[in-house]
Amino acid sequence: xxxxxxxxxxxxxxxxxxxxxxxxxxxxxxxxxxxxxxxxxxxxxxxxxxxxxxxxxxxxxxxxxxxxxxxxxxxxxxxxxxxxxxxxxxxxxxxxxxxxxxxxxxxxxxxxxxxxxxxxxxxxxxxxxxxxxxxxxxxxxxxxxxxxxxxxxxxxxxxxxxxxxxxxxxxxxxxxxxxxxxxxxxxxxxxxxxxxxxxxxxxxxxxxxxxxxxxxxxxxxxxxxxxxxx
Amino acid sequence: xxxxxxxxxxxxxxxxxxxxxxxxxxxxxxxxxxxxxxxxxxxxxxxxxxxxxxxxxxxxxxxxxxxxxxxxxxxxxxxxxxxxxxxxxxxxxxxxxxxxxxxxxxxxxxxxxxxxxxxxxxxxxxxxxxxxxxxxxxxxxxxxxxxxxxxxxxxxxxxxxxxxxxxxxxxxxxxxxxxxxxxxxxxxxxxxxxxxxxxxxxxxxxxxxxxxxxxxxx
Amino acid sequence: xxxxxxxxxxxxxxxxxxxxxxxxxxxxxxxxxxxxxxxxxxxxxxxxxxxxxxxxxxxxxxxxxxxxxxxxxxxxxxxxxxxxxxxxxxxxxxxxxxxxxxxxxxxxxxxxxxxxxxxxxxxxxxxxxxxxxxxxxxxxxxxxxxxxxxxxxxxxxxxxxxxxxxxxxxxxxxxxxxxxxxxxxxxxxxxxxxxxxxxxxxxx
Numbered sequence: 001x002x003x004x005x006x007x008x009x010x011x012x013x014x015x016x017x018x019x020x021x022x023x024x025x026x027x028x029x030x031x032x033x034x035x036x037x038x039x040x041x042x043x044x045x046x047x048x049x050x051x052x053x054x055x056x057x058x059x060x061x062x063x064x065x066x067x068x069x070x071x072x073x074x075x076x077x078x079x080x081x082x083x084x085x086x087x088x089x090x091x092x093x094x095x096x097x098x099x100x101x102x103x104x105x106x107x108x109x110x111x112x113x114x115x116x117x118x119x120x121x122x123x124x125x126x127x128x129x130x131x132x133x134x135x136x137x138x139x140x141x142x143x144x145x146x147x148x149x150x151x152x153x154x155x156x157x158x159x160x161x162x163x164x165x166x167x168x169x170x171x172x173x174x175x176x177x178x179x180x181x182x183x184x185x186x187x188x189x190x191x192x193x194x195x196x197x198x199x200x201x202x203x204x205x206x207x208x209x210x211x212x213x214x215x216x217x218x219x220x221x222x223x224x225x226x227x228x229x230x
Numbered sequence: 231x232x233x234x235x236x237x238x239x240x241x242x243x244x245x246x247x248x249x250x251x252x253x254x255x256x257x258x259x260x261x262x263x264x265x266x267x268x269x270x271x272x273x274x275x276x277x278x279x280x281x282x283x284x285x286x287x288x289x290x291x292x293x294x295x296x297x298x299x300x301x302x303x304x305x306x307x308x309x310x311x312x313x314x315x316x317x318x319x320x321x322x323x324x325x326x327x328x329x330x331x332x333x334x335x336x337x338x339x340x341x342x343x344x345x346x347x348x349x350x351x352x353x354x355x356x357x358x359x360x361x362x363x364x365x366x367x368x369x370x371x372x373x374x375x376x377x378x379x380x381x382x383x384x385x386x387x388x389x390x391x392x393x394x395x396x397x398x399x400x401x402x403x404x405x406x407x408x409x410x411x412x413x414x415x416x417x418x419x420x421x422x423x424x425x426x427x428x429x430x431x432x433x434x435x436x437x438x439x440x441x442x443x444x445x446x447x448x
Numbered sequence: 449x450x451x452x453x454x455x456x457x458x459x460x461x462x463x464x465x466x467x468x469x470x471x472x473x474x475x476x477x478x479x480x481x482x483x484x485x486x487x488x489x490x491x492x493x494x495x496x497x498x499x500x501x502x503x504x505x506x507x508x509x510x511x512x513x514x515x516x517x518x519x520x521x522x523x524x525x526x527x528x529x530x531x532x533x534x535x536x537x538x539x540x541x542x543x544x545x546x547x548x549x550x551x552x553x554x555x556x557x558x559x560x561x562x563x564x565x566x567x568x569x570x571x572x573x574x575x576x577x578x579x580x581x582x583x584x585x586x587x588x589x590x591x592x593x594x595x596x597x598x599x600x601x602x603x604x605x606x607x608x609x610x611x612x613x614x615x616x617x618x619x620x621x622x623x624x625x626x627x628x629x630x631x632x633x634x635x636x637x638x639x640x641x642x643x644x645x646x647x648x649x650x651x652x
Contacts, residue, residue, distance in 0.1 A: 134379075152395070
């Protein structure tokens with residue numbers, strides 16, 4: 001807990017700088033795409049948000065595994081703290097996707113496999129958060145949500161492949177991949193990387209802050225319990 | 231294990247409703263759909279497989295919260311947990327009993343309801359096969375969800391919220407198999423994938439369910 | 449046969465009992481006493497393995513223990529005999545219908561569980577202990593809602609059948625069962641505030 005206090009403002013600051021630089025660079029200092037025109041620039045919100053929506057769930061999965069195996073209390077609280085951030089990222093990705101889809105595909109929503117996968121991911125987040133909220137005992141809640149997260153991850157992957165099986169879709173391929181040839185052009189690529197860094201830092205900062213809050217809440221509860229005991 | 235299965239089936243029979251309610255609900259869904267979308271053959275026929283699958287899924291969902299709730303309230307779940315029967319086996323038995331009392335009757339009734347929705351004649355075999363393969367997974371996933379919410383006083387709505395996203399793959403492959411069958415395409419791929427999901431559910435979820443029950447009984 | 453060494457247990461994230469130790473040989477019983485909230489139920493649940501101890505050990509033979517909670521676990525839609533037969537089968541024991549007489553249930557044998565009174569349900573719950581053939585019993589307030597005659601009947605079974613055949617019982621109760629058994633007052637084992645092990649304490 002102690003090391004996070006000095007780190008936190010720096011993370012927020014750096015996230016802000018990256019986002020401001022990345023978004024301004026992306027919006028004003030990149031050329032329009034020859035096919036998509038200026039609408040392509042929503043990529044600077046859409047792709048980082050979509051990445052973080054998935055990464056937040058992966059982080060929750062790792063934190064849940066740590067909690068189940070090592071019973072490290074902070075990891076359970078970190079998983080809890082990450083979920084609402086992940087939900088917002090998922091909503092941003094869905095929303096910007098709709099805004100981008102309207103001029104490109106002529107529709108706000110299509111049952112495209114990628115969009116559908118994100119909608120399903122959104123439902124998984126909702127269930128996870130609802131379970132946390134429903135259980136009073138914090139350790140029971142941590143245990144149950146951790147197991148839900150692990151089982152849910154398996155089903156989320158299954159659902160993703162099932163959705164691809166079900167509908168082939170309109171969505172363009174991944175904007176980023178390790179296979180460099182398929183990537184977007186460099187002019188778009190570097191500001192996108194800065195934006196992604198900004199989203200990652202913002203996510204880290206928010207999760208740290210929320211985890212600190214959760215730890216404090218538990219500490220208060222423990223102190224109250226001790227007060228009643230004495 | 232047999233003792234618990236016999237007991238659960240007997241309880242479902244005695245308490246009534248176990249078989250009947252789910253089927254009645256399924257029937258009502260099927261009857262309501264034409265009121266919503268219109269009675270024309272060309273509207274109903276293409277959506278029949280999906281409606282039947284969703285109806286079966288919702289009907290199975292209805293009775294999930296009773297899988298563990300009664301045993302939890304009257305204390306027999308805690309007694310079972312301290313008995314020589316492992317909780318993993320109890321979870322498996324509970325899912326099986328739920329399937330026999332809801333999934334199996336739904337499967338057998340579904341072709342009948344297919345007539346009401348004017349389903350493509352070629353699709354009946356696929357409907358029966360996909361429900362037979364898919365509904366056990368619905369019961370097993372639902373048992374896991376029921377275990378998660380067993381300690382909660384108002385767990386019913388939460389249970390639906392937790393379980394329905396987990397039903398997505400089963401529903402997709404199930405309805406897809408029937409649709410492909412109706413269109414005269416090869417549906418074996420969807421059926422095989424669905425069978426894989428069901429097998430995977432029965433391999434993994436009894437352990438997850440037992441772990442969840444132990445936590446809830448603590 | 450039952451060795452409890454330095455046992456500590458927690459309820460709701462806070463330690464309630466620490467360093468509870470006792471030994472019971474075959475044929476012995478132990479009566480737990482203490483004010484409400486001291487942790488009798490928590491201790492029994494920990495002994496029965498429903499919740500993990502925070503410290504210490506419970507040493508006993510495998511597959512020897514059974515637990516009876518406040519609730520009887522009676523299925524309202526099953527008859528008295530069916531309820532007993534189910535538990536006997538789960539524990540792999542033949543059902544000896546003589547227990548119906550020991551617990552004065554013979555006249556009720558075909559009644560459904562839901563039609564029984566609270567005291568009759570309790571007698572059925574206790575009769576379950578007689579059909580599952582377990583040597584070590586953890587009993588939580590077994591005499592709640594029993595009348596004096598039924599309490600005597602239960603004490604007679606416990607002393608004359610269970611303990612006499614080398615059984616063990618740990619009983620949380622407030623009334624005198626007339627057993628020839630030592631009493632363990634849990635008050636001295638109450639956890640001091642701030643004792644480690646409670647999960648909430650991890651945050652202090």
